Amino acid sequence: MRRIETAICNYQGGRKHNEDNVRCLTLDNICAIVVADGLGGHGGGQIASSIAADYITKSFMKEPLMDPACIRCLFEQANMAVVKAQTPIQKMKSTGAALFINDGAAIWGHTGDSRLYHFKDGVLAAQTLDHSVSQMAVFSGEITKEQIRHHVDRNKVLKAFGDAGGFKADISSIYMLESGYHAFLLCTDGFWEYVLELEMEIELIKSYTPLDWIRAMNQRLAQRVPENHDNFSAAAVLINIESKDGRLKKCISTY
Numbered sequence: 001m002r003r004i005e006t007a008i009c010n011y012q013g014g015r016k017h018n019e020d021n022v023r024c025l026t027l028d029n030i031c032a033i034v035v036a037d038g039l040g041g042h043g044g045g046q047i048a049s050s051i052a053a054d055y056i057t058k059s060f061m062k063e064p065l066m067d068p069a070c071i072r073c074l075f076e077q078a079n080m081a082v083v084k085a086q087t088p089i090q091k092m093k094s095t096g097a098a099l100f101i102n103d104g105a106a107i108w109g110h111t112g113d114s115r116l117y118h119f120k121d122g123v124l125a126a127q128t129l130d131h132s133v134s135q136m137a138v139f140s141g142e143i144t145k146e147q148i149r150h151h152v153d154r155n156k157v158l159k160a161f162g163d164a165g166g167f168k169a170d171i172s173s174i175y176m177l178e179s180g181y182h183a184f185l186l187c188t189d190g191f192w193e194y195v196l197e198l199e200m201e202i203e204l205i206k207s208y209t210p211l212d213w214i215r216a217m218n219q220r221l222a223q224r225v226p227e228n229h230d231n232f233s234a235a236a237v238l239i240n241i242e243s244k245d246g247r248l249k250k251c252i253s254t255y
Contacts (some may be wrong), residue, residue, distance in 0.1 A: 021050045060092055109171040188234070
């Protein structure tokens with residue numbers, strides 16, 4: 001497998017405090033990335049997102065086991081670390097999305113409305129589903145998935161790190177990174193709210209590095225955000241896998 005290339009961004013936006021945290025740890029072909037968004041209404045959101053992101057990335061890199069049960073355990077332990085840091089006054093919480101790569105395989109997980117997108121050869125192949133009231137409205141047929149970005153209850157999150165009881169994280173199965181061009185985008189709601197999935201694809205196909213991709217999407221975001229817009233963070237990962245004949249594949253723009 002070719003070297004894993006990464007880039008991150010983390011901006012305060014138009015808010016007084018930045019409650020987003022991004023962690024990206026890599027060693028050879030092993031990688032652990034977390035994007036976490038502290039829930040401001042609960043107080044201590046920046047602390048909660050930092051605890052969750054640090055715990056998950058550092059724990060995985062110590063013992064990089066590519067097993068859904070182990071990843072679920074990491075999420076649950078990170079949740080308990082946030083719960084232990086809570087006080088009667090400060091019930092800190094955070095959403096989060098994480099990606100783990102080891103030995104040509106990937107696995108990911110999330111809680112809340114921080115998202116992960118996986119692109120194969122420039123085309124969106126998979127994405128996480130939010131734990132939110134607006135996502136439930138999609139499931140019930142009240143709105144379409146495209147309407148989540150403008151739904152009145154979009155910011156009402158149903159699951160997050162810091163839930164003392166009933167914590168839930170969705171964990172993917174193991175995905176083998178076969179030959180081709182793979183890209184992952186992890187981002188908080190302050191990011192994906194202003195960048196559409198088709199636009200993510202368009203900018204990916206035009207980009208040669210993850211930093212190029214991040215910058216291009218940030219330019220779109222900057223043209224749309226209101227003055228008091230939310231913190232926004234993202235992590236981009238590009239992996240160009242050798243094909244069976246030894247050649248490296250790069251998707252070709254069709255736009």
